[in-house]
Amino acid sequence: xxxxxxxPQPPRTSRAREVDGATPGTPDAAPARSTAxxxxxxxxxxxxKLVVGLAIVAVTVLFAVVGPFFVADPSRVDDxxxxxxxxxxxxxxTQTGQDVFAQLAYASxxxxxxxxxxGVIALVLSGFFxxxxxxxxxxxxxxxxxxxNVMLVIPGLPLVIIxxxxxxxxxxxxxxxxxxxxxxxGSARVLRGYTLSVRSRDYVLAARVAGEPPSxxxxxxILPNLVPLLASQAMFAVIFAxxxxxxxxxxxxxxxxxxxWGTMLYYAQNGLALRLGAWWWFVPPGLMIALFGAxxxxxxxxxxxxxxxxxxxxxxRARKRWHLDRPAxxxxxxxDTPTEATA
Amino acid sequence: xxxxxxxxxxxxxxxxDGWRGERLRAVDHxxxxxxxxxxxxxxxxxxxxxxxxxxxxxxxxxxxxxRILLGGRPVGRSRSAQRAYxxxxxxxxxxxxxxxxxxxxxxxxxxxxxxxxxPRMSAAQVRSRVLELLTRxxxxxxxxxxxxxxxxxxxxxxxxxxxxxxxxxxxxxxVADEPVSMLDVSIRLGVLNLLGRLQREENLxxxxxxxxxxxxxxxSDDIMVMYRGSIVERGPADDVLLHPRHEYTQTLRAASPxxxxxxxxxx
Numbered sequence: 379x380x381x382x383x384x385x386p387q388p389p390r391t392s393r394a395r396e397v398d399g400a401t402p403g404t405p406d407a408a409p410a411r412s413t414a415x416x417x418x419x420x421x422x423x424x425x426x427k428l429v430v431g432l433a434i435v436a437v438t439v440l441f442a443v444v445g446p447f448f449v450a451d452p453s454r455v456d457d458x459x460x461x462x463x464x465x466x467x468x469x470x471x472t473q474t475g476q477d478v479f480a481q482l483a484y485a486s487x488x489x490x491x492x493x494x495x496x497g498v499i500a501l502v503l504s505g506f507f508x509x510x511x512x513x514x515x516x517x518x519x520x521x522x523x524x525x526x527n528v529m530l531v532i533p534g535l536p537l538v539i540i541x542x543x544x545x546x547x548x549x550x551x552x553x554x555x556x557x558x559x560x561x562x563x564g565s566a567r568v569l570r571g572y573t574l575s576v577r578s579r580d581y582v583l584a585a586r587v588a589g590e591p592p593s594x595x596x597x598x599x600i601l602p603n604l605v606p607l608l609a610s611q612a613m614f615a616v617i618f619a620x621x622x623x624x625x626x627x628x629x630x631x632x633x634x635x636x637x638x639w640g641t642m643l644y645y646a647q648n649g650l651a652l653r654l655g656a657w658w659w660f661v662p663p664g665l666m667i668a669l670f671g672a673x674x675x676x677x678x679x680x681x682x683x684x685x686x687x688x689x690x691x692x693x694x695r696a697r698k699r700w701h702l703d704r705p706a707x708x709x710x711x712x713x714d715t716p717t718e719a720t721a
Numbered sequence: 722x723x724x725x726x727x728x729x730x731x732x733x734x735x736x737x738d739g740w741r742g743e744r745l746r747a748v749d750h751x752x753x754x755x756x757x758x759x760x761x762x763x764x765x766x767x768x769x770x771x772x773x774x775x776x777x778x779x780x781x782x783x784x785x786x787x788r789i790l791l792g793g794r795p796v797g798r799s800r801s802a803q804r805a806y807x808x809x810x811x812x813x814x815x816x817x818x819x820x821x822x823x824x825x826x827x828x829x830x831x832x833x834x835x836x837x838x839x840p841r842m843s844a845a846q847v848r849s850r851v852l853e854l855l856t857r858x859x860x861x862x863x864x865x866x867x868x869x870x871x872x873x874x875x876x877x878x879x880x881x882x883x884x885x886x887x888x889x890x891x892x893x894x895x896v897a898d899e900p901v902s903m904l905d906v907s908i909r910l911g912v913l914n915l916l917g918r919l920q921r922e923e924n925l926x927x928x929x930x931x932x933x934x935x936x937x938x939x940x941s942d943d944i945m946v947m948y949r950g951s952i953v954e955r956g957p958a959d960d961v962l963l964h965p966r967h968e969y970t971q972t973l974r975a976a977s978p979x980x981x982x983x984x985x986x987x988x
Contacts, residue, residue: 580819587779588834588886589807591800602824 425683431676438670442490445483452480452637463658470658473649482662484637489620489667492554492638496619499558500565501612507562508569509604513577513596519570526566534560534622542631550633553626557619565611569604576603606685613678617671624667639663723792723809723893725755725778725926730787732773747773749950750787755894755926760917762929762937762958764973765947771930772815774947775898778928779812808838811892813916815899817879821871827882828867831855834889854885858915877908884916894926902931913940934977938962946970 469478511522627640646660732748814820831851855863858881901909945955954967
């Protein structure tokens with residue numbers, strides 16, 4: 379224990395501590411290792427679901443960010459209409475000779491921007507109306523709750539149709555805001571319920587008794603408990619936004635002059651891609667939507683498993699592995715064993 | 722030193738059942754005074770209003786009528802008045818597993834009240850005060866414990882942290898709401914002895930809420946018996962328990978284990 383009582387050490391990385399602990403001849407090997415485990419904070423189990431989800435999201439985001447710099451102008455019309463994939467045009471061309479791969483790069487960027495913007499706005503709105511309302515309680519809670527319930531039943535599609543008939547030139551931002559405004563209410567209700575349960579816990583009361591100002595109670599004591607929930611709600615908001623935007627664009631109600639996966643499908647449909655057998659035109663955007671949605675859903679499932687360990691897969695094979703792992707010390711590094719905690 | 726006084730306090734809750742409203746009187750015209758250096762036990766069955774009194778004293782609830790006086794003066798509603806009140810009156814919660822935030826270290830739990838009630842302290846001073854508090858509640862090595870998170874402590878250790886947190890603002894009055902009822906029987910005495918020692922050292926006025934008559938008699942100077950929201954009997958600890966006058970106190974007394982009576986029955 380001398381390592382902790384003698385010198386006040388500057389915070390070091392867990393890697394440095396582990397190297398320390400492994401050095402032969404150091405008497406404090408055991409405590410050094412245990413502090414390293416502690417400092418790392420809550421560990422996230424890297425399940426196959428999470429790894430696959432994160433990998434797909436990373437590749438898609440990379441493609442959307444970097445891709446547009448390397449491809450030709452996606453709107454450039456050429457006289458080589460509907461050519462299948464070739465070395466010159468990786469994913470072939472559209473009816474008017476535009477490069478599908480170039481369009482896909484710009485469309486990914488457009489769709490992800492919509493998803494990101496809607497995700498952030500929905501997160502902020504649901505956090506404000508759900509968490510703050512529930513924490514404040516009383517009249518504020520009642521009115522916020524009523525407002526979210528009203529917003530919950532406003533249908534997004536008709537709202538956008540009405541707006542599109544009033545605004546001739548819809549920007550991407552307008553579409554994003556409309557999608558965000560119609561999508562936050564559900565998660566606000568979920569957050570409200572959870573906040574109501576957290577705010578009456580003893581440690582929140584204890585923080586109030588200690589004299590913490592309300593804002594700090596909310597941000598420092600309550601919010602960390604909501605982070606997994608907020609993350610999963612934000613993921614769903616992003617999925618909803620990308621699918622919603624694709625749907626609107628497919629119906630021809632999307633933002634004017636934008637490239638998204640939805641507009642690609644819309645033009646493919648208009649250009650009779652399916653009937654002409656031009657699979658290279660409509661499969662890529664469709665596949666991107668499906669893959670990206672699936673990846674976000676996978677991440678979401680992993681977050682759910684972190685929040686609620688009972689949801690973890692308990693197949694016979696998984697359970698058999700636990701039995702094998704029990705005597706081996708390998709499991710101690712990755713999971714928090716309660717025996718160490720009480721020691 | 723300060724005294725904390727409850728004057729004729731009533732707390733009513735509104736229960737809503739559809740259109741009909743109902744009132745539940747949880748605390749019914751309760752008056753008592755907590756003085757420095759004296760431990761007062763508040764005993765009573767579950768639902769008799771003991772914890773509501775603790776919440777009223779901590780200003781987590783406001784009384785329907787009646788007054789709570791600190792040092793003879795009513796407490797203002799302003800933030801500074803609240804803070805001044807809370808630097809004098811602190812509380813140890815019942816459940817040590819619920820009263821510490823799992824996301825924060827022990828150091829955070831102790832440093833916040835220290836920093837809040839001593840705004841002039843530098844970060845280093847706050848830290849040394851935190852380590853001093855940990856020493857006072859016998860959590861050694863202190864640096865090791867300061868860096869831990871609540872899930873790495875046992876129930877008794879957590880309750881010691883909770884006690885240290887309550888002592889952080891250097892209060893004159895301590896409300897302990899069943900501080901040992903969630904702990905193993907084997908470590909209850911240790912925590913109670915710690916509370917008793919701190920009470921003597923700091924000359925604290927303690928309100929010890931419990932339903933355990935034996936520890937109430939052992940650790941307190943006065944006992945108040947609560948039944949259905951009102952205090953039915955009060956007096957010096959031995960008097961109340963050895964010569965109970967109210968019917969409920971007698972039942973309570975008869976319900977607690979008595980080895981001699983048991984031996985007599987067996988003989």
